[in-house]
Amino acid sequence: MVVIMLGAPGTGKGTVSAILKEKLGIAHVSSGDIFRKYSSEDSDLGREINSYLQKGKLVPDELTIKMIKERLNEKDVQKGVILDGFPRTEAQAQALDNMLSETGKKVDLVVDLDSPKQEILDRIVTRRICPDCKAVFNTKLNKPKVEGICDNCGAKLYQREDDTAEKVETRIEVYKKETAPLEKYYENTGKLFQIEVTEKTGTMAKEAAEKVMTKINA
Ligand code: ADP
Ligand code: ZN
Numbered sequence: 001m002v003v004i005m006l007g008a009p010g011t012g013k014g015t016v017s018a019i020l021k022e023k024l025g026i027a028h029v030s031s032g033d034i035f036r037k038y039s040s041e042d043s044d045l046g047r048e049i050n051s052y053l054q055k056g057k058l059v060p061d062e063l064t065i066k067m068i069k070e071r072l073n074e075k076d077v078q079k080g081v082i083l084d085g086f087p088r089t090e091a092q093a094q095a096l097d098n099m100l101s102e103t104g105k106k107v108d109l110v111v112d113l114d115s116p117k118q119e120i121l122d123r124i125v126t127r128r129i130c131p132d133c134k135a136v137f138n139t140k141l142n143k144p145k146v147e148g149i150c151d152n153c154g155a156k157l158y159q160r161e162d163d164t165a166e167k168v169e170t171r172i173e174v175y176k177k178e179t180a181p182l183e184k185y186y187e188n189t190g191k192l193f194q195i196e197v198t199e200k201t202g203t204m205a206k207e208a209a210e211k212v213m214t215k216i217n218a
Helices: 013-024 031-039 044-055 061-072 090-102 117-125 165-179 181-187 205-217
Strands: 002-007 027-030 081-084 109-114 127-129 136-138 192-196
Touching: 002 013, 002 181, 013 027, 013 081, 013 109, 013 136, 013 205, 027 031, 027 061, 031 044, 031 061, 031 081, 061 090, 090 181, 109 181, 109 205, 117 127, 117 165, 165 181, 181 192, 192 205
Parallel strands: 002 081, 002 109, 027 081, 109 192
Antiparallel strands: 127 136
16 A cells, blocks of 8 residues: 655644554555654765755755655565655656656555645744654644653654744645645545644644545545
8 A cells, every 4th residue: 555645844744644654554654754864874875965955955856756656665664654754846756757657566555745834833842752663742732741751762852953833834845836736636546534633623743643544445
């Protein structure tokens, strides 16, 4: 099974993916996590990737596709995968279709999360991440039991360098321009499943994941 998570930054793609990974028993591949790992390395590739992340701009398609292709060849993703943050452009979506068809696979479901902009901004500047198990916390809405410490593994939480109000604006713009057109791309194949994640209706990550499970089991 191949599930794609679409949605602007801060809509909860990572948190929903983590819940679905447990429920479905398949792998979770986050392109952002892969890039953050490289960008912390002292190498030319690491520095190149870091320069895009710091600006809130997309890593170029060619490089992104190459790295995801390598990851999708690994053993743990053969049974199924939740793709969190990939594809993000039409070129990436086409490349993914090609990669999957080579092994007789296809995209099964595209979950498209949306949230009011103010909620996105609030959530992102209060977001805290575990560097080890990648769990996502929030200093307001989803506090860890002990301040600054990961509930799952005890590591010290950190704030992403691109999680500032200014960089989020750029990332939202990039999303609208480059990634939002993918909604049409997948709508045309009947695979798009849109969910509004908002405090207004109490539909947060947990509820969104439940909706996805209902959809999958229907
Ligand atoms: P968010 O969805 O909160 O913006 P991610 O962790 O998915 O965060 O991505 C962080 C950064 O990694 C992006 O701003 C971009 O620079 C890079 N990135 C992640 N996925 C892709 C992709 N599919 N194509 C190009 N760049 C990507
Ligand atoms: Zn952790």
